[in-house]
């Protein structure tokens with residue numbers, strides 16, 4: 279019980295609820311089973327039993343308090359708006375008014391549908407025959423969330439709840455955030471083992487971390503591997519060792535070695551979810567769980583693997599050519615775009631000891647940084663980008679701050695497009711300079727860079 283962020287005695291009354299016993303705890307909340315008190319109104323529409331999630335307020339610093347209140351508000355807002363069968367239902371939110379118990383006074387209490395267990399504790403005893411069904415229902419929950427315009431942000435076994443009838447509900451929306459266009463701003467992506475590489479080194483900006491639904495797909499890939507094989511997909515005995523392995527994998531230093539226990543169909547799905555970058559994940563698994571769900575359903579039914587029908591590289595190149603033509607760009611003979619196939623924008627300031635400064639730039643990419651010497655936020659591309667804000671690969675920080683340094687970490691190219699010319703305007707207009715293959719350099723200030731292309735000569 280000492281692991282509980284907030285301890286509530288058995289028999290404690292909150293509104294119409296009487297606390298029965300502890301159910302579980304996370305980093306922020308303590309969850310208790312409760313029954314509706316006999317003297318409460320019978321026609322208030324509330325069930326006889328519920329799970330009460332206590333989010334403490336009393337004993338924190340003002341900054342922690344703001345964060346907790348923010349978490350509580352997000353959870354109340356999301357659950358209040360969604361009524362979907364794969365998401366745990368919230369009946370009401372209460373605030374404890376109990377000056378006699380200062381540790382409880384002011385706490386926010388979410389009154390939730392009561393689950394029988396979480397996947398965290400149920401997984402070791404879960405029959406093999408149930409595992410693919412559980413994953414399908416997790417994917418359904420994510421699809422419902424993504425369809426409603428939200429990103430979960432903390433999918434993991436502790437947040438997969440199992441109901442008494444064996445069905446699945448996603449819980450814990452404290453890190454969930456609503457999409458604003460292609461991104462949402464998460465207050466945190468909580469658990470390193472389930473965090474996609476681009477968020478492991480991403481910056482925590484003014485509004486939070488920029489996160490996309492594909493972050494949940496990475497977490498789904500990790501979860502699926504764990505549920506189907508009993509092991510993590512990345513090597514290492516501790517979360518920090520696995521996080522380092524994820525970073526080595528994302529940099530291209532290591533390949534993914536999935537368990538041979540996975541069927542071919544699940545191998546395809548897990549491999550696609552664990553693609554190195556957001557763009558590769560979006561291509562391989564889909565941009566949201568809604569696109570992935572049919573493949574998961576088929577794999578769960580034992581049907582053969584089906585690859586994503588998203589556009590192939592050549593199609594992407596054709597679209598790019600059209601887009602460049604439409605922009606009225608005249609390309610210089612030595613500045614022909616390579617396929618805009620693998621842009622990996624928005625890997626931000628380093629927070630790890632393993633990848634810092636210029637070292638964050640993955641092989642084959644050109645990386646621009648918001649601070650000198652490879653510092654600050656980073657955007658990386660393996661292809662050309664005639665518009666850094668075209669929505670597909672937008673480099674968000676570049677509209678508020680100039681690029682201050684660059685690393686051309688590109689590899690050999692059969693046609694010799696190994697240098698990078700960069701421009702002050704979208705559409706490869708107003709050439710600012712060029713960075714040779716292998717070079718890292720600071721850029722003169724101010725140097726607003728808004729497009730670039732691979733070039734044969736600098």
Ligand SMILES: Nc1ncnc2c1ncn2[C@@H]1O[C@H](COP(=O)(O)OP(=O)(O)OP(=O)(O)O)[C@@H](O)[C@H]1O
Pocket residue numbers: 301302303304305306307308309329331366390391392393394395396398432436437439449450451452468
């Ligand atoms: N509705 C529920 N019914 C039954 N048990 C629940 C319910 N919600 C949560 N739990 C249990 O309580 C645990 C902690 O809940 P939850 O993950 O919501 O808390 P948290 O502090 O937000 O966690 P995290 O550390 O993931 O941020 C869960 O792992 C689960 O065991």
